[in-house]
Amino acid sequence: MEICVGKRSFVNGIILVLMLILILLCHSVCKTHSINCSIYDPLPVPHEYYQPGDLVIGEIVSQVVIMSDKLTFTKPPTETLIDEPVSLPKNYQHVLALAFAVKEINENPNILSNISLGFRILNSYYTAKMTYKATLSLLSVQQTFVPNFKCHTQNNLIALIGGCISEVSANMAIVSAIHKTPQLTYGSFLPVQGTKRLFPFLYQMVPSESHQHKGLVQLLQHFKWTWIGLLAVDDDKGDRFLQTIVPLLSQNYVCYDFIVRIPKWGFVDELLELGFESLKSFIIAFGRKANVVFIYGEPPSFMILRIMLLTAPYYSSPIQGRVWLVTSHWDFASQSLQKQLDIQTFHGSMTFTVHSNQLVGFHDFIQMIRPSWAQRDGFIEDFWEQSFSCSLKMSKGQKEEKEESCTGEEKLESIPGLLFEMKMTGHSYSVCNAVYAVAHALNAMYKSHSKHRRQGGDRLAFQNIESWQVHPFLKDIAINNSAGDTVRFDENGEQVTGFDVTNWLMFANGSLVRVKVGRLEPQAPLGKELTIHDDRIVWHPSFNQVLPVSLCNDYCHPGYSKKKKEGEKFCCYDCVLCPEGTVSLQKDMDACTKCPEDQYPSKDHSQCIPKVLCFLSYTENLGIILVTLAIFFSFITMLVLRSFMKHRDTPIAKANNQTLTYSLLISLLLCFLSTLLFIGQPGEETCLLRQMVFGIVFSVALSCVLAKTVTVVLAFMATKPGSGMRKWVGKRLAKSIVLICTFIQAGICILWLSTSPPFPGSDMHSLNGEIILECNEGSATMFYCVLGYMGSLAVISFIVAFSARKLPDSFNEAKFITFSMLVFCSVWLSFVPTYMSTKGKYMVAVEIFSILCSSAGLLGCIFFPKCYIILFRPDLNSREQIMARKSERM
Structure with missing residues (x-):
């Protein structure tokens, strides 16, 4: 491959040097002989292609004229500089397109059935002087350059078609506007302010730039x-x-x-x-x-x-x-x-x-082209010689020794696409459409004049028609060409395409x-x-067949955003990493954005990841441990309750009111079981029940402890001679304490439910990457009122039990209550700061753990010593032993 590339570069270099030498040689010859090296032609317009129209009816022949764009170095009349012009063979297709369109129209009996179109094709040479000269020559007598004089009626100019480049079109438009001749430009036309006012007869076959x-x-x-x-x-x-x-x-x-x-x-x-x-x-x-x-x-x-x-x-x-x-x-x-x-x-x-589209028959038409196909085609000779690099001038003795002669039978398909294309190009297609538009406009005009004549109106001889009269019909034209495309103009005179x-x-x-x-x-x-x-x-x-990239700098990848470079254009920027909590999901983001609430940024800030639903589940390790503890303590509580019920006739079971003992054990059992409401995905029912059940059941337990403590104190005070407290000792007082304390807590809970009850909620912001499913307490004030009330019951029980800890008692009931209240208060005093500092499921776990610890403290401190005596020291569970211990204390 490298050798091939080297050879190609060497050949190209030689060709380039030869071209430059040729240009310099031409330039030197011109300077030496004092010859003007501009494009010059003494004839009216060289390279003329003319085909007269056939006279079919009357004296009317309508002509359509095209300006072809060919670059040519020509010679002055007295000097010989370059014998052959250097042209663009590719533009010859525009000539053929015009000839093909005229041929199609003349062979179509449905269009201008009694009239044939003729045409003249002249060269612009890409210069203003030659363009003006060519345009004016169309308004002159043939072979004589006398503008504005008409000495015959067989060549009546109807419209101009051209040119391929904007400068040629503009120069033509200046002349055609003066004579009000319709001009259909098949190339570009620069948009000039007031174009329609300056050139009202200009039609553009190409839409605006x-x-x-x-x-x-x-x-x-x-x-x-x-x-x-x-x-x-x-x-x-x-x-x-x-x-x-x-x-x-x-x-x-x-x-x-x-x-x-x-x-x-x-x-x-x-x-x-x-x-x-x-x-x-x-x-x-x-x-x-x-x-x-x-x-x-x-x-x-x-x-x-x-x-x-x-x-x-x-x-x-x-x-x-x-x-x-x-x-x-x-x-x-x-x-x-x-x-x-x-x-x-x-x-x-x-x-x-x-x-463009491929018109039916055009390919076959151009395959028939030969150097001798038209006697007055001033372009085909140059085209053939330039395209096939041969000479057609052998008979004239102008052939050089090294120059190959043309046979005239060369195939157009063999010409490289740079010189000539067999398929119709866009500009050639526009030329054909321009011819069709003019022909149909003339046809509409002809029908209109025929109608007037039949109605006996003013007779207007069609052969005396002026080119400006075609304009109203051309402006409103709307036809379909043979390729099925519509040809029509908008209000600005531009083809709608x-x-x-x-x-x-x-x-x-x-x-x-x-x-x-x-x-x-x-x-x-x-x-x-x-x-x-x-x-x-x-x-x-x-x-490498990959979409090319054309940027001032590389893309900012996802996770980065653009930052403008000082002193540079806005397309040039630096890439900076997105700040914490933001992402950029695409390349070249102007700014980083936040993820939706239910998503969170990845570590590289390039995508949003759905947040995980977070709640204390039965299936995770922490949930399993807490459920196991709740069930274990519930089972222990039931065993204690069963033991007391089985040994209810013993002195220990009868001491301090059996009803309070059973109520306390049942309330502790419910406290342990209430923790199960805190585990699992929060729902409306569980959110309403969990705090209410916990608050009321725990209040019952604390009320029972308080009643037990008060009963111990009153029982001691009632044993003193002459004491008036004897009437207060009994089951009625204990039940009253339990009911009153419980009803107060129940009233607080009812007020909470009626004002701002708990409800299921979600916290999307406290923990990164997690959506915390929680029970929103509704009113934090009411929640802390429930906790505060339980705390006040615990404090009162602790104070009463502490003051009675030294009272004579066979089973040290006051001391055990004091220890239990000390454990309870310690747990819940540490609960508040811990609860406030945790988030998500761990907050729920803290509350469950506090409930289990405080309930277990009450169960263990109050009932473990009694169960020990009942189960393992039945010898101490007798009236004689109780009375003996009392007398010893006294």
Whole structure:
């Protein structure tokens, strides 16, 4: 591969040097002989193609005239400089398109059945002088340049068609507007303020340039290209383009990396001077980052650009592959001298081309073309010789020894696509549509005049019609061509059509392939004008068929956001990591965002992860442990209750009111079981019950402890002689204490339920990555009132028990209650700060643990010593032992 590339570069270099030598030689000859090296022609207009119309009815012959764009170096009348012109063979298809369209119309009996169209085709030479001269010659007597005089009626000019580039069209429009002749331009036409007022008879077969600018922006946005290069021809058109496109790009967040002006094609000495002046800036620009380059120019600019691209590697490193974007003005065409130059630099280019279809019969028509096919075709000889690199002038003795002769039977299919294409191009398609539009307008006019004659109106001879009279019919034309496309004009005189997005494939042998990869429809709804089929696009080989990236800097990956660089364009930025708690989910995010409430950022801040539902479950280890403890203590409590019931007739079981003992044990059992309401996913029922059941049951237990303590104290005080406390000793007082204390707590709970009851809720912010499913207490005040009331009962019980701890008692009841209340108060005093400092399921676990510990403390301190005597020391569980211990204490 390396050897092949080297050989190709060497051959290209030799070709380039030979071209430059040829141009310098021409320039030197002109200077030596004092010859003006401009384009000059003494004849009315050289390279004329003329076919007279057939007189079918009366004296009417309507002509349609096209201005063809061919670049030609011609000779003055007295000097011989270059015997053969150097032209663009590709533009010859426009000539053939006109001839084909006229032929189709003349053979169609439904259109102008009694009238035949004729046409003249003249050359503009890409210069204003020759364009004016050609246009004026159409208004003159044939073969005599006398504008505004008509000496015969067989050649009645009806319309002008042309040109392919904006400058030619504009120069033609100046003359055609004066004579009110309809002009249908099949190339671009620069939008000038007041165009319709200045040129009311101008019709554009190509939509406005502004549509292509908007399409370009949408194309850049589609591929996310924000850093591009701009190439514009160095003239007024290029200035106007840059004034329009630069703000438009900025408004759509696209920046330009560089702007290079392409020299405008002119005279030989100007070409050399401007080309080498621009080459340095061209090389510097293409060493920058932009992989996408948008070109604004017309066919002559393409020739200059090819020379600059070919010359650049000899001054610097080779220019790497780029994605070239161009508008419909551009066509990849070549002069015959350039056809051997490598054009693969433009492989994968994308252009907005004028919408086209293949007209039935056109391919067969051009295959019949031969050098002798028309006697007055002034273009075919040059086209044939330039395309096939041969000579048709053997009979005239002008053939050089080394020049191959043409047979006239060469096949057009063998011509490289740079010189000629067999398929109809967008501009040729527009030429055909222009001819169809004029023909149908004439047909409508003819029918209108025939109708007037039948109705006996004013007779208007059709042969005396003026070109301006076609305008009303042309303006309202709406027809379908043979390809099925509609041809009509809008209120601005622009054809209602769109553009094809074309992907160009260039090959080493000079052939090229157009691939339609999308469509630009200016009339489509906003935002849907551009359609792209990405799977059809072929990129330049340097991109390895991967979507090219054209940015000022690399993408900011997910997890990072853009930060503007000071002193740089807004398309250039640094990438900074997203702050804590935020994410960026896509590339090149302007700012990091927060995740939805039910999600949280990943560690790299590149995605939002769904939060895990968090609650104390029966299936997790902590839940299993707490459930096991609750069931274990419940089982122990039931065993204690059973033991007391079994030994209810013993002194220990009878002491201190059996009812209080059973009530206390049952309430402790319910306290242990109430913890099961705190485990599992919170629901409406569990949230309502858990705190209420816990508060009321625990209040019953504390009330029983308080009643036991009060009973012990009153019983001791009642044993004193003359004491008035004897009447208070009994079961009624104990029951009253339990009921009153319990009803107070129940009243608090009822008030809580009626005002702001607990309900299921979720906390999404306390723990990162978790959604805490919890019971919202509704009113924190009421919750702490319930806890506070239980605490006050515990404190009162502790105080009473502590004061009675030294009273004589066979079983040290007061001391055991004191210890139990000490444990209870210690647990719940430590509960409050611990509960406030924990989150989620651990907060619930703290409350469960506090309930279990405090309940177990009451069970153990009050009932363990008694169970020990009942089960293991029955000898101490007798009346004699009780009385003996009492007497010992006294």
